[in-house]
Amino acid sequence: MEYTEKHVLALKELLYKMADDQLILGHRNSEWTGLGPILEEDIAFSSMAQDKIGQAQALYEILHELGEGEPDTVAFMRNAEQFHCCHLVEIPIGEYDFSLLRHFLFDRAEQIRFDMLAQSSFEPLAQVARKFRGEIKYHVMHADVWVKQLGKGGAESHGRMQDTLNSCFPMALGIFEPGPYEAELIEAGIFPGELALRNKWIEAIRPVIESAGLRLPDQFDDTSAYGGRYGSHTEYLQPLLDEMTEVFRIDPAAEW
Amino acid sequence: MIIQSLDPRVTRARIDQEKEFQPLDQLDQFETYEVFHQKKRGQQHSHVGIVHAPNAELAMVFAKEQYSRRGQCVNLWVVRTRDVFITEYEDADIFETTPAKLHREAESYKVMDRIQAYKERQEA
DSSP: OOOOHHHHHHHHHHHHHHHHHHHHHHHHHHTTTTTSSSHHHHHHHHHHHHHHHHHHHHHHHHHHHTTOOOHHHHHHSOOGGGOOOOGGGTSOOOSHHHHHHHHHHHHHHHHHHHHHHTTOSSHHHHHHHHHTHHHHHHHHHHHHHHHHHHHTSOHHHHHHHHHHHHHHHHHHHGGGOOOTTHHHHHHTTSOOOHHHHHHHHHHHHHHHHHHTTOOOOOOTTOOTTTTGGGTOOOTTHHHHHHHHTHHHHHOTTOOO | OBOOOSSHHHHHTTOBTTOOOOOOOTTOSOEEEEEEEESSTTSOOEEEEEEEESSHHHHHHHHHHHHSSSSOOSEEEEEEGGGSOOOOGGGGGGGTTGGGOGGGOGGGOOOHHHHHHHHHHHHO
């Protein structure tokens, strides 16, 4: 089907929120580089953070082809209120249990999102979704193994994982805050919508959480972490952007 | 005195400069797993190094990023180091005479002269 102007707006909104999530989470996770719990994990987590930035770049490229700014400009020259990321990805890295559970909850959702997008009517996005499938599969494998390991660890480990899951889960629901163009995305076969994604996500994470000896919180309609998709962010996003763009802003025209 | 670093992450970690750090006990770490990777299906796996991990599943997760982050790989093996049965270096003398056994080396046989002579006879 031919896309109308509104379909294109819907598509851009979808691309921006996905890319912004990946960019901000990639940056957050990269803050563990050199500070990770053990060398091997430090390398693995850093490498996955880099993957996230690569995924964001691929989506900013598509946006650029749709008439938006250059990927570097879009990534480094916007203020917080121009970002479409969800609150979950903005929160500081905290302790490792938080960073790991965020990585688990986010990447589990991303894996399903990319699986859905592999069938998208918008072929450039479907191609990107298929390209990163294996990469995301590894991220999920890494996250699942750790969640099980720590969930089934000693009393302290198990307790911390459950507490952190309880506080992280409502934030993760913010990933699925419906955008302004859900109906258009579904109608044009671009993406089946945030609600469909959320329901599949709950089905996918439940067995992993349970096999880790943890309990999945049961408030699925909590909207306390909504707002990110419409430019309303936590107090943590702007300082992150200031730090991330510090070097770029010294000379935006520099050749790297 | 909290360490002030050019790296904002270090400053944020609020590390006390005066605080003394105790090194970890030497054995207070995960055991090692040997990692083998395969570049192409059908080729033999080759040993590429070790990872520290609490179990085989995590060893595999670590091995993937340590050893196949760059370059081609289609398959990985991890084996707990203490499950590998090894020779002792004090028994290295069992290998000592090997370099002298030239009759086991294909290149030790000078057959080209004879092949050449045979070919010449056939042509004649």
